[in-house]
Amino acid sequence: MIMGVKERKERDKLEMRDKILKSAHKLFLEKGFDQISLRSIAEAIEYSPATIYLYFKDKNEIFHALHQQGFGMLNQAFQPLTLIANPFERLNEMGKAYIQFATTNPEVYDLLFIRTEPMQHVATCMDDHWTEGDRAFEVLVQTVKGCQQEGYFVGLDTQNMAMMIWSFIHGLCALGISKHISHVKEARDKQMVIDDIMNNTYRTFQAMLERLKN
Amino acid sequence: MIMGVKERKERDKLEMRDKILKSAHKLFLEKGFDQISLRSIAEAIEYSPATIYLYFKDKNEIFHALHQQGFGMLNQAFQPLTLIANPFERLNEMGKAYIQFATTNPEVYDLLFIRTEPMQHVATCMDDHWTEGDRAFEVLVQTVKGCQQEGYFVGLDTQNMAMMIWSFIHGLCALGISKHISHVKEARDKQMVIDDIMNNTYRTFQAMLERLKN
DNA sequence: CAAATTTAATAAACGGTGTTCAGTTTTATA
DNA sequence: TATAAAACTGAACACCGTTTATTAAATTTG
Numbered sequence: 001m002i003m004g005v006k007e008r009k010e011r012d013k014l015e016m017r018d019k020i021l022k023s024a025h026k027l028f029l030e031k032g033f034d035q036i037s038l039r040s041i042a043e044a045i046e047y048s049p050a051t052i053y054l055y056f057k058d059k060n061e062i063f064h065a066l067h068q069q070g071f072g073m074l075n076q077a078f079q080p081l082t083l084i085a086n087p088f089e090r091l092n093e094m095g096k097a098y099i100q101f102a103t104t105n106p107e108v109y110d111l112l113f114i115r116t117e118p119m120q121h122v123a124t125c126m127d128d129h130w131t132e133g134d135r136a137f138e139v140l141v142q143t144v145k146g147c148q149q150e151g152y153f154v155g156l157d158t159q160n161m162a163m164m165i166w167s168f169i170h171g172l173c174a175l176g177i178s179k180h181i182s183h184v185k186e187a188r189d190k191q192m193v194i195d196d197i198m199n200n201t202y203r204t205f206q207a208m209l210e211r212l213k214n
Numbered sequence: 215m216i217m218g219v220k221e222r223k224e225r226d227k228l229e230m231r232d233k234i235l236k237s238a239h240k241l242f243l244e245k246g247f248d249q250i251s252l253r254s255i256a257e258a259i260e261y262s263p264a265t266i267y268l269y270f271k272d273k274n275e276i277f278h279a280l281h282q283q284g285f286g287m288l289n290q291a292f293q294p295l296t297l298i299a300n301p302f303e304r305l306n307e308m309g310k311a312y313i314q315f316a317t318t319n320p321e322v323y324d325l326l327f328i329r330t331e332p333m334q335h336v337a338t339c340m341d342d343h344w345t346e347g348d349r350a351f352e353v354l355v356q357t358v359k360g361c362q363q364e365g366y367f368v369g370l371d372t373q374n375m376a377m378m379i380w381s382f383i384h385g386l387c388a389l390g391i392s393k394h395i396s397h398v399k400e401a402r403d404k405q406m407v408i409d410d411i412m413n414n415t416y417r418t419f420q421a422m423l424e425r426l427k428n
Numbered sequence: 429c430a431a432a433t434t435t436a437a438t439a440a441a442c443g444g445t446g447t448t449c450a451g452t453t454t455t456a457t458a
Numbered sequence: 459t460a461t462a463a464a465a466c467t468g469a470a471c472a473c474c475g476t477t478t479a480t481t482a483a484a485t486t487t488g
Contacts, residue, residue: 171385
């Protein structure tokens with residue numbers, strides 16, 4: 001028995017998983033969520049479709065893996081914001097960063113917070129515990145708590161307040177991405193108009209929060 | 215040429231359309247959006263799949279028709295609220311009714327405001343004008359305007375304020391429906407916990423709006 | 429009424445999908 | 459080198475939305 005064989009095999013296994021995910025990610029960005037097929041992934045990595053099932057339980061597990069990768073991207077976008085000491089300012093910047101992320105990576109946002117397929121995998125395999133979501137939400141809760149210590153949102157429950165803020169931001173992003181913002185007077189550069197609406201709406205939200213001091 | 219033949223034929227055509235839509239709606243409620251297939255609709259109405267194409271351009275047109283029906287349901291749910299004279303109270307009740315609608319008809323809500331398929335049909339065939347959406351939003355705008363005349367949200371743009379409110383409510387409903395509310399401590403009756411979170415979050419939003427008088 | 433014409437319906441096919449499984453090929457061990 | 463184990467795949471299964479050529483029915487015309 002040669003030493004290190006098992007180790008190498010494990011490495012190969014991970015490499016293959018990575019190869020599959022990279023192809024899936026590429027197809028996902030190039031052609032969109034609906035256009036990812038196991039067959040197209042298989043073709044891209046030059047293996048038979050059946051091979052993929054040796055590395056992933058099913059398609060949803062692939063989506064879940066991409067979902068986790070997407071969360072990595074989101075966390076990275078939030079990383080610099082931890083440096084902002086003032087909690088209310090940090091909250092505002094978090095909102096901006098969130099919207100920025102959603103509008104520049106609509107497909108990824110869709111995968112993270114709108115599509116149900118990855119969450120289905122969470123529900124069936126991860127004992128229904130969405131670690132990434134919990135962690136991200138906790139960051140928001142802590143920031144809200146910080147704001148309250150500075151005199152914002154006093155008398156309002158921290159959890160509810162955080163949930164309220166997330167709901168608003170998510171709703172704004174979801175509507176912006178899913179083509180449901182239609183009350184757009186001009187039809188010149190649609191995307192730019194939608195971006196404007198999103199920014200204006202967020203500014204109004206900000207203005208509202210600012211009035212909630214004392 | 216016998217008179218009334220053309221009329222009867224037109225009636226038959228509409229009846230068939232209705233038959234198809236009724237079956238689609240039933241399948242939709244019973245098995246969910248993803249489980250509607252033209253073949254299953256065809257089987258339900260006891261016609262061949264190809265026949266459906268004599269009455270609908272493609273699957274998206276069926277979705278769009280269901281989408282319009284769903285809007286009818288939503289409007290009906292909002293009907294009684296027009297009687298409420300006080301605009302701020304009306305606004306609150308509108309929010310409640312909206313959430314109520316979304317939680318009791320999650321599939322329909324999904325179709326109306328989350329899924330992109332019906333909107334795709336709007337974009338390609340209806341000159342990109344989403345009449346139902348525009349009308350519904352205008353009702354919200356008028357209510358917000360009423361609130362402003364009573365001293366609420368002064369100095370904030372009416373359109374932006376309406377958009378802000380819709381974003382929040384939509385975000386809350388979207389998260390509640392799409393299984394993305396996971397920071398749930400107990401796992402006893404999950405749906406009830408989610409409903410509680412939604413209600414608490416909405417109450418917090420209400421409380422916030424109330425502080426925006428004068 | 430019979431023939432011609434329009435309309436309605438469909439069987440069959442096309443090219444796709446996710447997934448399974450019986451085999452084959454490759455690799456590692458004894 | 460024979461054997462056991464692991465990796466891989468071709469082919470099938472059961473679906474899907476959509477199109478087309480063909481048949482059956484209804485209608486109009488002579």
